[in-house]
Amino acid sequence: MKKVYYPLAGMNYIVDDLAKIIENKAEGKETINLWLSAQVNSFPHIGTLTNFISAFALAKHYEEYFGKPVKIIVELLESVTGKEEIINNIRYYTNSEKTILDSGERVKDKYFPYFEELLERLKKLNDVDYEIKFFYEYQQDPLVKDALIEVIQNTDKLKNILDPKKGEIRLRFGCPKCGLTEKHLVHTKINSISNDNLSLSSYCPNHGEFRININKDSNDTFDMNVPLRYLVKVMYFIRRNNLNNELNVIVDGGDWSGMWPLRVYMEPLLTLGYTESPSVIYTPTILDWSGSKLSKRMYVGNEAYREFLKEGLINYSEFYNQYGEVGFERIYNEIHEWIKDPKRFIRDYTIEYMDAVLRGEEITKLN
Numbered sequence: 506m507k508k509v510y511y512p513l514a515g516m517n518y519i520v521d522d523l524a525k526i527i528e529n530k531a532e533g534k535e536t537i538n539l540w541l542s543a544q545v546n547s548f549p550h551i552g553t554l555t556n557f558i559s560a561f562a563l564a565k566h567y568e569e570y571f572g573k574p575v576k577i578i579v580e581l582l583e584s585v586t587g588k589e590e591i592i593n594n595i596r597y598y599t600n601s602e603k604t605i606l607d608s609g610e611r612v613k614d615k616y617f618p619y620f621e622e623l624l625e626r627l628k629k630l631n632d633v634d635y636e637i638k639f640f641y642e643y644q645q646d647p648l649v650k651d652a653l654i655e656v657i658q659n660t661d662k663l664k665n666i667l668d669p670k671k672g673e674i675r676l677r678f679g680c681p682k683c684g685l686t687e688k689h690l691v692h693t694k695i696n697s698i699s700n701d702n703l704s705l706s707s708y709c710p711n712h713g714e715f716r717i718n719i720n721k722d723s724n725d726t727f728d729m730n731v732p733l734r735y736l737v738k739v740m741y742f743i744r745r746n747n748l749n750n751e752l753n754v755i756v757d758g759g760d761w762s763g764m765w766p767l768r769v770y771m772e773p774l775l776t777l778g779y780t781e782s783p784s785v786i787y788t789p790t791i792l793d794w795s796g797s798k799l800s801k802r803m804y805v806g807n808e809a810y811r812e813f814l815k816e817g818l819i820n821y822s823e824f825y826n827q828y829g830e831v832g833f834e835r836i837y838n839e840i841h842e843w844i845k846d847p848k849r850f851i852r853d854y855t856i857e858y859m860d861a862v863l864r865g866e867e868i869t870k871l872n
């Protein structure tokens with residue numbers, strides 16, 4: 506029989522309950538929001554499931570522990586790449602809303618129902634409410650724009666922290682006619698910036714120059730690359746925590762822990778003179794046999810992971826065919842066990858382990 510060990514590591518030395526991670530910051534706050542985030546350009550996989558089930562279980566636990574309302578906010582990124590192409594040696598993408606598949610469907614519409622089904626299921630099982638915030642809706646919040654403008658105003662101080670490779674702060678936006686968006690900032694330029702308005706221009710190979718404005722009344726949409734999006738988000742959280750007397754917490758996969766938060770938001774926050782830090786909880790990362798994060802096929806190629814013959818792990822549309830409802834129950838119960846014991850939660854798991862749980866294999870857990 507397989508045996509699992511739980512050696513103490515990192516945070517496990519200092520917490521005996523996952524509520525302790527945010528307890529000091531939750532004090533005096535009226536509500537707690539746990540923020541999930543996902544790209545709507547591929548099927549949820551076992552890593553997404555782990556992250557989502559964990560967040561709902563944490564919400565339930567925090568509600569009981571703190572005696573305050575806890576809500577899940579799911580940030581769904583429709584601004585992300587639906588497809589990429591190279592025109593005149595410049596890399597462009599169109600987002601998941603503008604990219605049409607051969608079937609005639611938009612990328613976003615193909616994948617969104619799977620996220621919704623999973624969220625509805627978790628809402629009912631946990632009796633925890635959630636709210637979906639698409640990125641284009643989220644970015645209209647004046648506090649988000651305010652944070653973004655602060656970052657762009659400090660481009661010189663932040664560009665090499667956020668992007669040591671190229672020194673770019675990648676705020677991008679697509680052609681209003683066809684959606685083509687530069688991946689890197691070749692033609693995208695800042696025309697003017699003040700405390701309350703940012704004016705930018707870019708160029709489409711098919712339709713010529715186009716411009717947008719970002720200010721508290723503007724409706725123009727934009728995209729941010731991952732480090733910029735993270736930094737703006739934590740600056741937004743700090744603003745929102747104070748304004749609404751609430752605690753906003755990122756619930757992210759563990760692959761975003763480690764050097765990333767130190768570099769991508771703690772260093773910039775200190776550089777900008779902030780005296781508050783964001784709250785983040787990392788859920789276990791699901792690793793492949795080699796110890797690498799299980800990725801979306803979009804990023805590692807369409808043939809990836811097919812050798813395992815475990816399509817249900819990679820593709821939620823196949824999950825129930827492979828593991829059935831009982832599989833979902835097993836993984837749901839397993840993750841709810843993790844939440845009770847930080848040693849089981851603050852660590853990673855492999856796809857072999859998850860597969861064993863889903864199949865109901867007996868495992869000896871040695872505390």
Ligand SMILES: [Zn+2]
Pocket residue numbers: 680681682683684685709710711712713
């Ligand atoms: Zn165009």
